[in-house]
Amino acid sequence: MPVLHLKAGSKLKMLISYVDNLPTGHETGLYYALDLGGTNFRVLRVHLGGQNGGLVNQEFAEVPIPPELMTGAADALFDYIAAELAKFVAQEGQEHELPPGRKRELGFTFSFPVNQTSIASGTLVRWTKGFSIDELVGQDVVTELTRAMKRQNLEMHVSALVNDTVGTLAGGRYTNKDVAAAVILGTGTNAAYVERAQAIPKWHGALPKSGEMVINMEWGNFKSSHLPLTEFDNALDMDSLNPGEQIFEKVISGMYLGEIVRRVLLKMAEEASLFGETVPSKLQVPFILRTPDMSAMHHDTSSDLKVVASKLKDILEVFSANWWSP
Numbered sequence: 520m521p522v523l524h525l526k527a528g529s530k531l532k533m534l535i536s537y538v539d540n541l542p543t544g545h546e547t548g549l550y551y552a553l554d555l556g557g558t559n560f561r562v563l564r565v566h567l568g569g570q571n572g573g574l575v576n577q578e579f580a581e582v583p584i585p586p587e588l589m590t591g592a593a594d595a596l597f598d599y600i601a602a603e604l605a606k607f608v609a610q611e612g613q614e615h616e617l618p619p620g621r622k623r624e625l626g627f628t629f630s631f632p633v634n635q636t637s638i639a640s641g642t643l644v645r646w647t648k649g650f651s652i653d654e655l656v657g658q659d660v661v662t663e664l665t666r667a668m669k670r671q672n673l674e675m676h677v678s679a680l681v682n683d684t685v686g687t688l689a690g691g692r693y694t695n696k697d698v699a700a701a702v703i704l705g706t707g708t709n710a711a712y713v714e715r716a717q718a719i720p721k722w723h724g725a726l727p728k729s730g731e732m733v734i735n736m737e738w739g740n741f742k743s744s745h746l747p748l749t750e751f752d753n754a755l756d757m758d759s760l761n762p763g764e765q766i767f768e769k770v771i772s773g774m775y776l777g778e779i780v781r782r783v784l785l786k787m788a789e790e791a792s793l794f795g796e797t798v799p800s801k802l803q804v805p806f807i808l809r810t811p812d813m814s815a816m817h818h819d820t821s822s823d824l825k826v827v828a829s830k831l832k833d834i835l836e837v838f839s840a841n842w843w844s845p
Contacts, residue, residue, distance in 0.1 A: 530741060531736055531737055531738055532632055532644065532735070533721070533734055533736055533737070534634065534644075534682075534734070534735040535721055535732060536682065537635050537638045538679075538689070539716070539731055539732050539733070541692040541733070542692050542693040543693075543696075546567045547568060547569040548567055549566050549567075549615065550566075550626065551604075551608075552564075552627075553600065554630075555629055556705075557630070558589075558648075558706060559582060560600060560603075561581045562580050564579070564611075580603070582603045584596075589651070590650070590652065590760075591652065593655045593658070593663060594667070596652065597664055597666070598671075600664070600667065601664065601667035601668045601670065602671055604671075604673060605668075608673065608675075622675060622676040624675075625675050625677050625678060626677075627660075627661060627679065627681070628682070628683050628686045629641075629681075630648075630682055630707065631646060631650070631682075632645055632647070632735075632737050638678075638679050639661055639678060639680050640661050640662070641680050644656070645764070647761065647764075648707045649760065649774060650760075651760045661677045665677060684702070684710060684711040684736075685701075688711050700713070704771070705772065706772060706774045707768050707774060708768050709736065709738055709739050711733055711734060711735050714733070716729075716731055717730070739765045739768030740765050740766070740768070741767040746767065748766070751783055752779065755775060756769055758805070773811075774810070775810075776810045776813060777806070777811075777812060778808065780808060780813045781807065784802060785798070785802050794835075795839065799836055799837050800836075801834065802835050808835070816830050
């Protein structure tokens with residue numbers, strides 16, 4: 520695999536993950552995970568049974584993040600997350616009780632660019648995917664989460680901080696020893712891969728015994744003259760919370776695809792009377808068309824496009840369109 524981080528002037532962060540050993544499939548025990556990386560976060564409890572038992576059990580809860588917390592105060596966001604994590608733990612049965620003196624171990628998946636300083640610490644480089652909390656930039660996100668858990672009287676220790684792409688790579692390696700790379704295509708987009716440690720210019724000190732290191736590419740920030748950006752892509756970028764950043768992510772990921780289609784439909788409504796002489800007022804509301812709804816319309820194969828008609832009616836209050844006549 521090419522060593523992309525050697526290229527001068529690259530927009531890719533190529534972050535060192537401090538993960539130099541991936542799962543073997545022999546791991547056992549009860550573990551917890553917090554996955555924060557988009558408009559929802561998940562809390563999970565996983566019981567691993569080793570090589571013969573594999574994944575014994577997995578339970579999780581998915582929680583939406585109120586939009587105001589994505590751009591509000593740091594304490595408000597982490598208190599909300601810690602409270603939901605505490606609620607999840609409080610619902611456990613006796614079978615999940617740990618021996619006296621042992622804290623619950625938590626893996627923290629934080630899917631934003633982070634400069635890691637160890638396997639369980641790292642400072643936020645910048646926000647992506649619609650988040651913008653300036654006071655957290657440059658701060659250790661594990662420290663912030665730990666403080667919030669203490670405020671909730673939650674006895675839990677963060678054992679590892681990883682990007683979701685790194686976590687996906689680890690999950691793949693747990694069941695297949697040949698897995699060497701992982702790609703995320705969701706709210707955002709990213710990739711991670713296993714690199715030879717000696718080929719990493721950023722690495723200082725003794726090489727890990729494994730001779731390898733997982734690299735978090737942060738390829739959502741890729742930008743090139745070869746990317747086919749349209750007027751709609753450029754306008755969305757200019758109106759975003761981070762103009763000029765995460766260009767590749769804004770072109771292909773779930774956070775933005777529905778909004779791009781809305782902008783295309785708006786121009787067609789204004790210039791070609793797509794929805795009649797009057798432009799629907801809802802069509803002028805940013806991000807009102809979500810990517811899942813856009814995807815549902817794209818997959819509509821019915822002869823009279825029932826799904827498309829239903830989405831246009833329910834979301835945009837469009838009851839007829841000039842582009843389709845049954």
